[in-house]
Amino acid sequence: xxxxxxxxxxVTATINGEPRTFTVPGHRTLLDALRSELGLxxxxxxxxxxxCGACTVMLDxxxxxxxLVLAAEVDGHEVLTVEGVSVDGGTDLQQAFLEHxxxxxxxxxxxxxxxxxxxxxxxxxxxxxxxxxAMSGNLCRCASYNRIVEAVRQTATKRVSTRx
Amino acid sequence: MGDALKAQEVGTLRPDGNVGTRxxxxxxxxxxxxxxxxxxxxxxxEALQVAIxxxxxxxxxxxxxDTSEAEAMPGVVGVLTAADLPSPMPRFGVSHKDRPVMADGxxxxxxxxxxxxxxxxxxxxxxxxxxxxxDYRELPGVYTLDAAxxxxxxxxxxxxxxxxxxxxxxxxxxxxxxxxxxxxxLTEQEAKAALVVEDSYSYPMMTQFPIEPLAVIAEPTxxxxxxxxxxxxxxxxxxxxxxxLIGKTLTQVHVIAPDPGGGFGGKQIPKYEPLMAxxxxxxxxxxxxxxxxxxxxxxxRRAGAKVHARTGFSAEGDILFHHVVIDYQIxxxxxxxxxxxxxxxxxxxxxxxxxxxxxxxxxxxxxxxxSTAMRGYGAPQISWATESQITDGARRLGLDPARVRLRNLxxxxxxxxxxxxxxxxxxxxxxAVVKAMELAGWDDPLPPNRGRGIAVGIKSSATxxxxxxxxxxxxxxxxxxxxxxxxxxxGARTIWAQTVADELGVPVGKVQVISGDTDLVPFDLQTxxxxxxxxxxxxxxxxxxxxxxxxxxxxxxxxxxDPGDIxxxxxxxxxxxxxxxxxxxxxxxxxxxxxxxxGQGTCRLEGRKGHPLGGDASFYEFNCTISEVELDRGTxxxxxxxxxxxxxxxTELNPIQVVAQEEGGAIMGLGQADxxxxxxxxxxxxxxxxxxxxxxxxYKDVPLELLTGSVENHDGPGPYGSKGMSEGPILCTGxxxxxxxxxxxxxxVTDLPLTAERIxxxxxxxxxxxxx
Ligand code: FES
Ligand code: FES
Numbered sequence: 001x002x003x004x005x006x007x008x009x010x011v012t013a014t015i016n017g018e019p020r021t022f023t024v025p026g027h028r029t030l031l032d033a034l035r036s037e038l039g040l041x042x043x044x045x046x047x048x049x050x051x052c053g054a055c056t057v058m059l060d061x062x063x064x065x066x067x068l069v070l071a072a073e074v075d076g077h078e079v080l081t082v083e084g085v086s087v088d089g090g091t092d093l094q095q096a097f098l099e100h101x102x103x104x105x106x107x108x109x110x111x112x113x114x115x116x117x118x119x120x121x122x123x124x125x126x127x128x129x130x131x132x133x134a135m136s137g138n139l140c141r142c143a144s145y146n147r148i149v150e151a152v153r154q155t156a157t158k159r160v161s162t163r164x
Numbered sequence: 165m166g167d168a169l170k171a172q173e174v175g176t177l178r179p180d181g182n183v184g185t186r187x188x189x190x191x192x193x194x195x196x197x198x199x200x201x202x203x204x205x206x207x208x209x210e211a212l213q214v215a216i217x218x219x220x221x222x223x224x225x226x227x228x229x230d231t232s233e234a235e236a237m238p239g240v241v242g243v244l245t246a247a248d249l250p251s252p253m254p255r256f257g258v259s260h261k262d263r264p265v266m267a268d269g270x271x272x273x274x275x276x277x278x279x280x281x282x283x284x285x286x287x288x289x290x291x292x293x294x295x296x297x298x299d300y301r302e303l304p305g306v307y308t309l310d311a312a313x314x315x316x317x318x319x320x321x322x323x324x325x326x327x328x329x330x331x332x333x334x335x336x337x338x339x340x341x342x343x344x345x346x347x348x349x350l351t352e353q354e355a356k357a358a359l360v361v362e363d364s365y366s367y368p369m370m371t372q373f374p375i376e377p378l379a380v381i382a383e384p385t386x387x388x389x390x391x392x393x394x395x396x397x398x399x400x401x402x403x404x405x406x407x408x409l410i411g412k413t414l415t416q417v418h419v420i421a422p423d424p425g426g427g428f429g430g431k432q433i434p435k436y437e438p439l440m441a442x443x444x445x446x447x448x449x450x451x452x453x454x455x456x457x458x459x460x461x462x463x464x465r466r467a468g469a470k471v472h473a474r475t476g477f478s479a480e481g482d483i484l485f486h487h488v489v490i491d492y493q494i495x496x497x498x499x500x501x502x503x504x505x506x507x508x509x510x511x512x513x514x515x516x517x518x519x520x521x522x523x524x525x526x527x528x529x530x531x532x533x534x535s536t537a538m539r540g541y542g543a544p545q546i547s548w549a550t551e552s553q554i555t556d557g558a559r560r561l562g563l564d565p566a567r568v569r570l571r572n573l574x575x576x577x578x579x580x581x582x583x584x585x586x587x588x589x590x591x592x593x594x595x596a597v598v599k600a601m602e603l604a605g606w607d608d609p610l611p612p613n614r615g616r617g618i619a620v621g622i623k624s625s626a627t628x629x630x631x632x633x634x635x636x637x638x639x640x641x642x643x644x645x646x647x648x649x650x651x652x653x654x655g656a657r658t659i660w661a662q663t664v665a666d667e668l669g670v671p672v673g674k675v676q677v678i679s680g681d682t683d684l685v686p687f688d689l690q691t692x693x694x695x696x697x698x699x700x701x702x703x704x705x706x707x708x709x710x711x712x713x714x715x716x717x718x719x720x721x722x723x724x725x726d727p728g729d730i731x732x733x734x735x736x737x738x739x740x741x742x743x744x745x746x747x748x749x750x751x752x753x754x755x756x757x758x759x760x761x762x763g764q765g766t767c768r769l770e771g772r773k774g775h776p777l778g779g780d781a782s783f784y785e786f787n788c789t790i791s792e793v794e795l796d797r798g799t800x801x802x803x804x805x806x807x808x809x810x811x812x813x814x815t816e817l818n819p820i821q822v823v824a825q826e827e828g829g830a831i832m833g834l835g836q837a838d839x840x841x842x843x844x845x846x847x848x849x850x851x852x853x854x855x856x857x858x859x860x861x862x863y864k865d866v867p868l869e870l871l872t873g874s875v876e877n878h879d880g881p882g883p884y885g886s887k888g889m890s891e892g893p894i895l896c897t898g899x900x901x902x903x904x905x906x907x908x909x910x911x912x913v914t915d916l917p918l919t920a921e922r923i924x925x926x927x928x929x930x931x932x933x934x935x936x
Contacts, residue, residue, distance in 0.1 A: 042198015106195025
């Protein structure tokens with residue numbers, strides 16, 4: 001790959017509900033584009049090889065590791081990041097994370113929030129085992145795992161009861 | 165416990181206060197919404213991106229470094245090699261100033277920087293780094309303890325180099341430091357023993373694996389100094405070391421330490437910051453190094469160890485003697501590892517009443533990446549052996565291993581290390597064992613193929629320390645606390661906010677906590693050894709009380725009262741006319757010009773000369789862990805069905821943070837017991853740096869049932885009787901899990917991690933032995 005003569009791609013995508021256009025080298029990952037081109041640093045970079053889940057975002061409603069997606073691939077698609085799911089004062093899920101002590105160093109947490117929201121969008125009332133299975137791609141070295149599971153369970157219960 | 169800590173008023177919990185409640189994490193919402201700025205999130209539009217040049221072996225003489233091709237590549241602004249640095253090569257370290265800013269003619273470990281390239285983009289820097297040609301001759305490096313201790317071993321640190329280890333009697337060996345702790349007469353006790361257990365154990369090298377990788381930004385200032393942004397646990401140590409290396413004053417080196425995304429000990433001591441400082445000064449440009457997780461794994465690790473132990477028991481289960489020989493594999497440079505060895509081995513006899521004990525420990529240099537502090541320091545390595553010995557003794561004597569521990573555990577105030585530098589229990593440690601047994605259902609019968617194991621762990625906390633804090637009570641009743649502790653996930657900021665809220669009567673939401681900036685925040689020695697609650701907590705408490713004292717005096721002067729007639733309590737002044745809230749009293753005292761009340765607090769604990777730890781421990785962390793497994797005998801695979809961790813915390817200042825730390829430590833301990841290890845090849849190359857190959861616990865590895873508990877006797881030296889608690893649950897996890905596996909499988913495994921393969925092999929060997 002010859003650096004400098006690298007072909008640039010212009011990408012137009014819906015990012016957190018807003019149309020955005022940016023130009024990046026063809027090999028730039030979605031993760032790097034979000035963080036450096038769009039200033040959306042809530043999505044974290046850690047392993048950069050699809051193993052830790054810190055970079056989880058939603059692409060057309062599916063949770064993906066943004067370090068494994070090329071920015072060019074999201075042209076014409078919809079991307080939702082942690083900034084896009086957050087509201088002032090925190091969502092019910094984010095507040096549940098705090099109530100249950102799930103946020104320790106916090107570095108993995110944006111990715112955990114995205115994976116949990118994705119899970120709840122597919123399975124509104126997941127069991128403990130289902131949460132563990134669905135979120136097993138999100139590492140937390142502070143090992144807040146049980147705290148997060150409690151937070152997701154509580155959120156699911158509350159959401160189901162308000163909807164039902 | 166040091167007098168400085170003992171003498172102070174620690175205060176009692178307010179029934180209606182914040183301390184002691186599940187106050188939500190300070191900065192938690194920012195973390196959950198992505199707004200929190202970690203080091204890599206800071207924006208430096210003008211910064212050059214840096215790539216480090218290394219060679220693919222662990223030990224080699226560097227014959228030449230050719231940067232010409234790299235320098236001509238697009239976007240490259242500059243390259244730093246050893247030739248750009250002062251001669252002799254500047255070196256840094258804590259106890260030993262042995263680590264060069266970059267490889268000094270010889271690479272001593274895999275990953276040691278040979279050059280650094282700065283370019284406009286990361287892609288350009290990476291490409292140019294690959295274009296740097298390093299001519300080297302591989303040397304017969306020592307990558308294992310056995311190789312390093314062999315009679316004709318290659319010496320990791322050149323004994324002829326006058327800058328290193330001058331006057332050190334061990335300089336012709338790879339042993340950088342050694343320590344023996346001994347009391348009683350081993351031979352005499354052995355003569356009385358009904359059983360002697362003897363075995364060898366190994367504890368692999370592991371890595372801290374913070375999800376936030378290392379990141380450094382160095383920015384030259386107009387005044388000829390530097391601002392260094394780095395997510396470190398010890399910003400003031402970083403400032404001192406960088407200033408010393410580049411020959412500047414402390415005022416010229418400004419360290420900004422964004423809250424680390426996990427540290428676990430791995431972010432204490434400088435790694436790439438000195439190199440980045442020289443690079444920034446050479447180019448007079450802001451330079452930025454952002455590693456990924458695998459590169460971070462290569463840069464920081466915990467010392468592995470090999471242990472040989474002999475332990476004698478009476479028929480009733482009294483431990484009569486314990487003799488341990490332990491070698492810690494510390495890597496190419498000292499970092500803090502000699503201290504990992506001394507502190508770990510000091511408690512190597514365990515928290516027991518031992519008539520005779522001898523712990524011989526060595527810190528051994530090898531051509532492996534530099535080991536540093538990690539949660540538990542040097543205690544988990546030695547406890548793996550000591551506690552496995554106790555379990556084995558109990559098993560062979562047909563005694564209950566929990567009750568053997570209760571029988572031998574020291575009582576509060578009793579010595580578990582004897583001699584001039586004795587160590588004494590500072591808590592009701594048996595209560596933790598009893599509580600863990602209750603939580604685990606210790607005496608309940610188990611179905612077949614299940615096994616339960618118990619272990620206890622102990623660790624000495626800081627033996628000296630200095631923390632300074634400022635608290636500003638503002639005119640509108642809000643407050644700002646300055647505390648130099650790094651909040652890396654343990655929740656320090658929350659504790660300071662809770663403390664200030666209670667002591668000054670300010671709503672917790674109106675307390676702001678400022679940390680991580682050496683220009684703004686007063687000195688704090690370090691964030692390590694679970695010290696912060698005790699040391700910085702005391703400094704914050706004292707700063708609050710200084711505010712109260714001043715408010716009392718100002719108020720008395722304004723209203724014309726005798727200050728002696730006014731008392732203060734958390735949040736209020738008590739006047740002869742009744743109670744006045746502190747913020748109201750402050751407003752009256754401050755008067756028309758307004759302003760604020762500025763309090764300061766210091767907590768200082770001096771060390772003790774000659775003490776093997778440099779001083780008496782300010783407190784001990786004590787933990788009891790019980791693990792229960794279900795084993796598949798056919799494959800050696802097992803599931804952790806229940807895991808119980810109980811620590812003596814003194815007082816829970818924030819119960820939800822205590823649970824999070826206790827669970828987090830337990831799970832990290834289990835990872836280290838059942839899956840984690842760094843693997844090097846015969847050239848000293850790390851083979852499993854990536855997150856794919858170095859496994860850490862995921863959601864699926866959490867025990868089916870994870871139960872935690874605390875012993876609270878309000879007997880710690882910290883505020884409200886607290887003790888530090890973040891390391892307890894990792895101290896003896898390996899031995900508890902090992903004991904559970906032994907109980908289920910009927911065989912003993914002496915090497916960590918406890919993989920299915922090891923258990924299967926041990927089971928097979930035992931079966932074959934039985935047949936033969
Ligand atoms: S950074 Fe994408 S999965 Fe780890
Ligand atoms: S909270 Fe620290 S890694 Fe998850």
